[in-house]
Amino acid sequence: MTAVVTTGLAAPAAVGALAATEVWATRSLGGSQALAASCLAVVALTVCRRWPWAALITTLPAASLGYVWLAPMVALYQVALRTGPVSTVIGASATAFVYFVPWPHLGPADWAPSSVALTVMFSGLISGTPVILARLVASRRELRARMAELALFRTREHTLETQQTMLRERARLSRDIHDTVAHHLSLIALQASALEVSVPPERRPSVALVRKSSQAALTDLRRLVTMLRTPAESTAGVPSPGLADLPALVVTAGSHVSAELGHLDGLECPSAVQEAVFRIVQESLTNARKHSPGAPVSVVAGQIGTNLLIEVRNEAGGSGPWIPGSGKGIQGMTERAAALGGSLLAQPAPDGGFVVQALLPLSTAAARL
Structure with missing residues (x-):
């Protein structure tokens, strides 16, 4: 400037x-x-x-x-x-x-023909040169403005084309997810419902847990498919899990999981932060079930100043088959926290277990990130 x-x-x-x-x-x-x-x-x-x-x-x-x-x-x-x-x-x-x-x-x-000719040429040069230069400058400015408009149009066209490509890709992904994952989850839920009435009473809680987990996964999957198919501005009415869903999540995880969630009652929290809390706890419980199956797990959440602290800690050991993971869970949780202006720490605990701690801001501005 x-x-x-x-x-x-x-x-x-x-x-x-x-x-x-x-x-x-x-x-x-x-x-x-x-x-x-x-x-x-x-x-x-x-x-x-x-x-x-x-x-x-x-x-x-x-x-x-x-x-x-x-x-x-x-x-x-x-x-x-x-x-x-x-x-x-x-x-x-x-x-x-x-x-x-x-x-x-x-x-x-001096009215001699040669003098008159020179005077005419001189007058034309003096009066014509500024006009020609001015027209050249004006044409250059107009050309520059047209080029700027063309560049802006091309940028907008490229943006629109990129958005259309993303929408087509989102639609393709939603179809693939619906046709594959949803199909298998539906079969799991149906088979678990049928199996629940035929197994001995002492095995029914485990089968019921499978049924409830598959049904919950179907609900989340349908929500994700809806969000993929629908533009972001039209998904405001699509429900997302939040703090109120944490008790049910803990119960579904099994009797070896304990939680202290009383401090969350009546807490005003943006929906984006609530969903991040739910997903972090959900992923942490999944990791604990994979790597320390059956080991005691504790979930603690509470407000610290203008932030919300979440801690999921599992002890070492456990009994049950060990399930390998993809290694993307902790990365996804860290990205969720960072997107809201928070932080996440996941590391082994001194007693041989594992602990996940997330600190998320409660401000409305953070929820808009």
């Missing part, structure tokens, strides 16, 4: 300096009145950008001297650059006329 302002001020100052130099160099060619007219023409250049016609008219007496060229040409240039075609033609004609007329103070007129 400073460079633009400096350039905008330097050009008029340089032109004014050249015009003043011309007046100084020709000061001895006329009397005091001619010098006054020349000086007045230089002063007129200070307002030629704002009032180009007034500046041009003020420089014409100096133009009639025959040896002051720069100030009238600059004023005519501004007229051609800042006014319409009619004003430009009138200004150029007036300037050419002043330079062509053999004014009495210039001495005897």
